[in-house]
Amino acid sequence: MGRHLPPDYSKGDESTLGGYMGVHARPAAFEGVDGMPYSVDVLVEEVDEGAARFAGYLLFMRWRRIGEPGVEGHLESDFLARGASEGEVREALGRMPLLEVKRLLDALILARGWGLAPGSGPARPWWDAMRDEGGE
Secondary structure, eight states, X not given: OOOOOXXXXXXXXXXXXXXXXXXXXXXXEEEOTTSOEEEEEXXXXXXEETTEEEEEEEEEEEEOSSSSOSEEEEEEOXXXXXXXXXXXXXXXXXXXXXXXXXXXXXXXXXXXXOSOOTTSOOOOOHHHHHHHTTOO
């Protein structure tokens, strides 16, 4: 069961990925260019490449819109930050503006072939299309 926690703006700048997660105590979520809901998390791996022992990337979970709640797919970015420690990498990725995270998500969706041609608008479920056409 979900719970609502009021935002705590003392925990960061909610326009960045890490700030949003701190302020709202939950992952950031987006609607992708394909019209599907996604949440994002920061993942860090030890890569042992000299001084940059750690590398981080974003994991986007694609959630079902119909039926049982759950994940129906995921997308991963390439490594976006490297550093000497896991904390350093998490901090670097946490500074990413949410607008940049959204652009990255949409690019990954289109590269996977899940979305539409740029500029054609998001895919919509039939009930939204019917409502726009004046249907019941």
